[in-house]
Amino acid sequence: MKKKYKHPSYYLISSAMDGDETAIEKLLAFYDPYISKCCLRPLYDEYGNVYIVVDMELKGRIREALIKMILDFEIDIEIEEE
Known part of the structure; x- marks a missing residue:
C-alpha cells in the first residue's frame, strides 16, 4: 500500500514565487x-x-538557497491548441 504524502498547494507555491513573504x-x-x-x-x-x-x-x-530557488522558479504551462 502506497503512502500518501501531503504537498504544498499550487496557490501557495505561486504566491511564494511572486515574493509573498x-x-x-x-x-x-x-x-x-x-x-x-x-x-x-x-x-x-x-x-x-x-x-x-x-x-x-x-x-x-539550505533555507537561503531554497528561498533563492523559490523566487527564481517559473512554472511553464503549455496549452495545446486544436
Missing part, C-alpha cells in the same frame, strides 16, 4: 522537518559521548 515562510515551515533531518550531525563532548544535533549553519544555508 507569508507564503515563503509557510513553504519553509512545510519543509522544515525534512531540512532539519538533512542537517543532522554528530557532536562529541569532552567525554567522548556522541550527540546527534542539527547543524544550524548548514540549515540556514
Whole structure:
C-alpha cells in the first residue's frame, strides 16, 4: 500500500514565487522537518559521548538557497491548441 504524502498547494507555491513573504515562510515551515533531518550531525563532548544535533549553519544555508530557488522558479504551462 502506497503512502500518501501531503504537498504544498499550487496557490501557495505561486504566491511564494511572486515574493509573498507569508507564503515563503509557510513553504519553509512545510519543509522544515525534512531540512532539519538533512542537517543532522554528530557532536562529541569532552567525554567522548556522541550527540546527534542539527547543524544550524548548514540549515540556514539550505533555507537561503531554497528561498533563492523559490523566487527564481517559473512554472511553464503549455496549452495545446486544436
